[in-house]
Amino acid sequence: MQISEIIDVTLAQIDNLDKASMASARDRQSTLTKPLGSLGKLEELSILLAGIFSNPMPKITKKTVILAAGDHGVVAEGVSAYPQEVTPQMVYNFLSGGAAINVLSKHAGADIIVLDAGVAADLPSHPLLRDVKIGRGTNNIAHGPAMTRDQAIQCLETGIQSSQEAIDNGSDLIACGDMGIGNTTPSSAITSVITNTDPYITTGRGTGVDDSGLEKKVDAIKRAVNINNPDKNNGLDILTKIGGFEIGVLAGAMLGAASRNRPVIIDGFISGAAALIAWTISPNSRNYFIAAHKSVEPGHMIGLRAMDLDPLLDMEMRLGEGTGAVLAMHIIEAAAKCLTDMATFAEAGVAGKSDSE
Numbered sequence: 001m002q003i004s005e006i007i008d009v010t011l012a013q014i015d016n017l018d019k020a021s022m023a024s025a026r027d028r029q030s031t032l033t034k035p036l037g038s039l040g041k042l043e044e045l046s047i048l049l050a051g052i053f054s055n056p057m058p059k060i061t062k063k064t065v066i067l068a069a070g071d072h073g074v075v076a077e078g079v080s081a082y083p084q085e086v087t088p089q090m091v092y093n094f095l096s097g098g099a100a101i102n103v104l105s106k107h108a109g110a111d112i113i114v115l116d117a118g119v120a121a122d123l124p125s126h127p128l129l130r131d132v133k134i135g136r137g138t139n140n141i142a143h144g145p146a147m148t149r150d151q152a153i154q155c156l157e158t159g160i161q162s163s164q165e166a167i168d169n170g171s172d173l174i175a176c177g178d179m180g181i182g183n184t185t186p187s188s189a190i191t192s193v194i195t196n197t198d199p200y201i202t203t204g205r206g207t208g209v210d211d212s213g214l215e216k217k218v219d220a221i222k223r224a225v226n227i228n229n230p231d232k233n234n235g236l237d238i239l240t241k242i243g244g245f246e247i248g249v250l251a252g253a254m255l256g257a258a259s260r261n262r263p264v265i266i267d268g269f270i271s272g273a274a275a276l277i278a279w280t281i282s283p284n285s286r287n288y289f290i291a292a293h294k295s296v297e298p299g300h301m302i303g304l305r306a307m308d309l310d311p312l313l314d315m316e317m318r319l320g321e322g323t324g325a326v327l328a329m330h331i332i333e334a335a336a337k338c339l340t341d342m343a344t345f346a347e348a349g350v351a352g353k354s355d356s357e
Contacts, residue, residue, distance in 0.1 A: 015284070045331070069116055118137055141228065178274075275303070
């Protein structure tokens with residue numbers, strides 16, 4: 001299916017993992033000064049990185065967080081414990097350096113790119129903010145499609161261009177974060193449709209809604225799915241009908257990173273829903289995804305399991321913003337360095353494993 005020139009070219013560039021580089025990395029792991037397999041998942045991760053980078057000695061020198069913000073018309077259904085005004089207020093917080101993602105990104109040495117994908121307010125110009133606004137919040141998915149097909153395409157193209165630009169500027173590791181009051185509702189809907197799971201199972205309390213709010217949320221999702229009838233095998237259709245502007249931008253960013261042979265870190269539930277969209281559009285893109293952590297939101301692990309992704313961390317987090325993804329950067333970078341920087345038995349003059357018992 002042809003979508004647009006930018007998207008079609010990007011999808012064509014998403015390769016399989018480089019098996020030769022992975023084999024070389026696996027061979028090197030067997031020569032490093034440690035018992036084989038003793039670094040556990042770090043070894044597996046380093047081999048995956050070799051396949052992603054198409055380089056048996058992958059190096060991570062620059063890290064970037066793409067943080068996309070957008071609003072959602074479905075908040076009118078009472079699905080969030082916070083008002084929509086919080087979205088632009090939190091964007092201001094990102095720009096002033098006061099949010100959790102600012103603290104954790106600084107600790108990880110990662111840059112932040114903040115994208116106004118669809119905040120329902122006018123934001124002032126700022127060096128850290130990119131105005132890529134597709135619309136002033138999505139339409140209410142409980143009453144009809146979230147956006148037009150052209151807007152969905154624009155979301156994907158914007159995300160592709162954002163991650164590819166970051167990579168062109170030297171980034172080797174892309175993390176995807178989000179901000180948008182009400183965005184766990186479309187994320188639950190997306191996860192429900194793609195994984196064929198009842199919304200009662202994929203839906204959590206998000207910002208902390210009470211029992212009544214949770215019932216409203218599930219009801220809104222069921223109505224959204226029934227009214228819009230998205231095609232579970234068509235990621236663009238799903239994004240158009242029940243998605244979000246920031247979700248679409250993040251899905252595009254994931255496709256863009258995969259097309260440039262760079263790993264992309266999946267954060268929490270919203271980032272995971274974006275990954276499901278990207279995976280449905282390009283099943284091969286999943287090879288470039290690294291799941292950062294297990295979100296408290298119940299639908300998150302349902303989506304990760306559908307993509308056969310195993311999260312690195314379980315910190316009982318549910319903030320979003322890319323916070324879990326940035327924490328995982330430390331582990332991913334460590335995996336690469338253990339592969340490339342450790343001495344081999346021969347280099348260190350250390351005797352290897354004996355053939356005899």
